[in-house]
Structures are given as C-alpha cells and as structure tokens.
Amino acid sequence: MPWSNQTGGGRPGGNNGGPTGGPWGQPPRGPGGPPGGGGGGGGNQPPDLEEMLRRGQDRLKNIIPGGGPGGGGGGMQIGAAGLGIVAVLLGGLYLFSSAYQVEADELAVETVFGVPRNDVNEAGLHFAFWPFERVDKVNIGVRQVNIGSSGRGGSQQGLMLSGDQNIVDVTFSVQYDVNVPKDFLFNVNDPTGMVEEVAESAMREIVGRRPAQDIFRDDRQGIAQDVREITQSILDSYGTGIGIRALNIEDVAPPAKVADAFDEVQRAEQNEDQFQEEANRYSNKVLGEARGESAQIREDAAGYKSRIVQEAEGEAARFISVYEQYAKAPEVTRKRLFLETMEGVLRDSNKVIMESGGNGQGGTGVVPYLPLPEIGKRANSTNNGGTN
Known part of the structure; x- marks a missing residue:
C-alpha cells in the first residue's frame, strides 16, 4: 500500500516513546509482523484497506451461491456477478416504474x-x-355541471332577459363527456368552467329571442335543444374534445321581488283558460241543439213539400181523368158532377122530400104545412133520451 511507505521506514528501537511516522501519527506496521507488535513498532496501527476488501469479498462469497474461495481472480468474478445482479435489479425497477x-x-x-x-x-x-x-x-365518464340558482332568491347567474322584456330565473344542467382525449387534455385548461360559461351564454341568447311564456311552459324542450346545439358548436370550434350528451331545464321562475305578482298573473291566465273552455263547451252545446232543430225543421219542410206536391199531382191526375171522361160524354159527366156536388152539400142538412101532385098541389090527405124542423128535433131528442 502507498500509505505503508509514507514515512520512509519504521521507528528504530521499537519502543513506544519515540516519534511516530504513520499518516495518523502512529508508527507503521513492520513487514510480516502483527498489527501493534514486532518488526519495528507497537501501539495503534492504521486500518489496512486490502484487509477490509478481503473481508468484504469473503462475506460476499458466503452470500452469493457458487462464489467459493479463490485468489484475486475469484474476487474479480464475484464483483462482475454483483454488478450483473445490480444491473438486473435496476432494469427491473426501471421497467416497473415505466x-x-x-x-x-x-x-x-x-x-x-x-x-x-x-x-x-x-x-x-x-x-x-x-x-x-x-x-x-x-x-371518460359522463360529468354534470349545474347552472343557475336552485330556487328563488339564490344566485344571480340564472337571471336572464326574455324576448318580451321579462326577467326569468333559469336553472338547468349540462351533461358532457370526453370525445377527443388529446384535445381535452392539451387544449382546455378548465373544462368544467368552459362548459358552464358557454352553456350559460347560449341559454341567454336563446331566451333573449323568445317570449317568457315559451321558457315557462310552451316550448321548454325546443329551447333546451337549441341551447345544446349552440353549446356543442362553440365547444367544437375551440377544439375542446367535449361532447354534450344532454341539457335539461330543471326550473324556471320569476325573480323573488316579483314572484307574488307573477303568481297572480299565472292565476289570471289559468282562470282565463278555464272561462274560455266553459264558453266553448256552452257554445258547442247551443250550436249542437240549434243544428239539430234546424235539421228537424228542414226534414219536416221536406216532408210537407213532398206531401203537398204528391197531393197536387194526384188531384191533377184525377182532374185529367175526369176531363177525359167529360170529353167523351159531356151531358152525362155534367149531370154526374151536379149530383156529386149536391150530395156533398146536402149530406149534413135536414131534408124533407115531398111528392108533388100533377096539379101542383100537395099530396092527397097531407096537410099543406107541418112543422117539420120541430118534428125532427123531437125525434132526435127522443132517440137521445132512449139511448141515455
């Protein structure tokens, strides 16, 4: 080791009281001697790095199967195997994190x-x-955003001006999902806020074109459809990747300050509808009866006309037949007509028939004057009395 020769040799004499020459202020270990003992010096010795490496290799041999004892070549093999295991572990960790x-x-x-x-x-x-x-x-699930106040006196977001200069409070909801994930992730910063603002703007536009009665009850579904189409068109123009699935108008109410007056107007309109309905029912009843009577009168008139015409035609045919007979024998027909006429005249009158003589006097033995009407009355009264 280089640290073994930094002082140029050991301390002479080998006692512990002389000057030291190691890098930590202690005498180096002599060659071949144990640490802290003979060969030129006692006392504390510096750590030997080679010895530490050898101990580490021995421990690694015990841990790694097949390591076995060996010299310097064995240590190099064990070091390469350890690096391989570390590389495999790092690769697995990288794949796991990926x-x-x-x-x-x-x-x-x-x-x-x-x-x-x-x-x-x-x-x-x-x-x-x-x-x-x-x-x-x-x-990619369906999301919902609610716009407007949930009731009267709530948020001012739902207050809108209708086409007939009335203020209405509209509460509606928008359901949407993601059509194009790429556009949704990278083109829109606040998707919910954007849907809310665009839908509110579209609702204000449509309500501003229509009378208040349409948004209250007459054409609420049509207004919702128009708002949905406009909202989807604006979102597509911005490339948001958002698709509007449904738009529902949940509640429409007047502002809180005019709610009572509006309720009165609503009740008046309902009463108007009720009165109109009753008037229509009465009108239909009267018209039906009048039509029935007029039809009956027309039928009666047609029957009377038919009867009169047929009677006239019958009388005309009878007259024609009589005239034809009269033309064949005028004297006989004339006498017959006279007799039939006299029969009709004298049928209901009191009649007395007296046979006259040849000299113009009454019959022989007959009183010239008799109260014949009185006799007739007496005879009638007698017959009546006998009957009773």
Whole structure:
C-alpha cells in the first residue's frame, strides 16, 4: 500500500516513546509482523484497506451461491456477478416504474418529449419509457355541471332577459363527456368552467329571442335543444374534445321581488283558460241543439213539400181523368158532377122530400104545412133520451 511507505521506514528501537511516522501519527506496521507488535513498532496501527476488501469479498462469497474461495481472480468474478445482479435489479425497477395501468373508464395519451401522440391507449397494461415519455389519463365518464340558482332568491347567474322584456330565473344542467382525449387534455385548461360559461351564454341568447311564456311552459324542450346545439358548436370550434350528451331545464321562475305578482298573473291566465273552455263547451252545446232543430225543421219542410206536391199531382191526375171522361160524354159527366156536388152539400142538412101532385098541389090527405124542423128535433131528442 502507498500509505505503508509514507514515512520512509519504521521507528528504530521499537519502543513506544519515540516519534511516530504513520499518516495518523502512529508508527507503521513492520513487514510480516502483527498489527501493534514486532518488526519495528507497537501501539495503534492504521486500518489496512486490502484487509477490509478481503473481508468484504469473503462475506460476499458466503452470500452469493457458487462464489467459493479463490485468489484475486475469484474476487474479480464475484464483483462482475454483483454488478450483473445490480444491473438486473435496476432494469427491473426501471421497467416497473415505466409500466402503468389504464382503468375501464379511462383513456391515456402518451407524450414523447412533451409532444402528444395521436393514438389513445384504452383499458389495460401499457409502458411509457421514462424520462422520454409521459402519460396523461382522462376519465371518460359522463360529468354534470349545474347552472343557475336552485330556487328563488339564490344566485344571480340564472337571471336572464326574455324576448318580451321579462326577467326569468333559469336553472338547468349540462351533461358532457370526453370525445377527443388529446384535445381535452392539451387544449382546455378548465373544462368544467368552459362548459358552464358557454352553456350559460347560449341559454341567454336563446331566451333573449323568445317570449317568457315559451321558457315557462310552451316550448321548454325546443329551447333546451337549441341551447345544446349552440353549446356543442362553440365547444367544437375551440377544439375542446367535449361532447354534450344532454341539457335539461330543471326550473324556471320569476325573480323573488316579483314572484307574488307573477303568481297572480299565472292565476289570471289559468282562470282565463278555464272561462274560455266553459264558453266553448256552452257554445258547442247551443250550436249542437240549434243544428239539430234546424235539421228537424228542414226534414219536416221536406216532408210537407213532398206531401203537398204528391197531393197536387194526384188531384191533377184525377182532374185529367175526369176531363177525359167529360170529353167523351159531356151531358152525362155534367149531370154526374151536379149530383156529386149536391150530395156533398146536402149530406149534413135536414131534408124533407115531398111528392108533388100533377096539379101542383100537395099530396092527397097531407096537410099543406107541418112543422117539420120541430118534428125532427123531437125525434132526435127522443132517440137521445132512449139511448141515455
């Protein structure tokens, strides 16, 4: 060792009281002698590095199988084997640190020297060789952001001006997920905040075009669809990689300060609808009855017309038939007509038939004057009395 010759030799005499010459102020050990004993010096000796290395090699032999005793060549073999084991351990540790797991609801994007790759790693075990590659994971599950106040008197975020100059408080929710992980990870700093701001802006635009009645009840679904389309269009133009899955309008209310007045208006509108419905029912009832009566009158008129026409046609046909007979025998027909007419005239009158003589006087033995009407009345009264 070089440290053995730093003083140029040992101390003469070998006693412990002379000057020392070792690097630690002690006399060096003499050749072949034990430490602290003969060969030129006693007392404390410096540590021998060769002895320490030999002891370490012996211990390593006992630990490593197949090491066995040997000279200097054996020590070199043991040192190479140790380095190999260390290299294998370091390699395994490096591979272990480079492996990463992607869960079922995640996607991973690898970057090489900070530049993201175009391909996306799905669920499973993958490797990224550090420090050249880095991995960024993103959850692809559906997320939800709520916009506006949850009730009256809450946040001012949901207060919007409608197209007919009314103020409404709109509460709605937006559900979104990740369409393009690369854009989502590297183009957007605050995805939730961006979705919230874009959706709120789109809602204000659509509500500002429509009357308040549409957002309250008439066309709430149509407004939600329009807001969803505008929100998705703006997010796509920014390259956010976000897809809007659903947009639901949960509540629409007037501002708290005018809530009572608005409720009165709503009740008045409901009463108006009720009165209109009752008026329509009454109108339909009256119109139905009037239509029924008019139809009945028309049917009666048509029946009367048909009857009169048929009677007239029958009388005309009868007259024509009589005229035809009259044309064949006028005297007979004339006499027949006279007799039928007199029969109709005298049918209900009191009649007395007296046979006259040849000299113009009454019949023989008959009183010229008799109260015939009185006799008739008496006869009728007698018949009636007998019947009763």
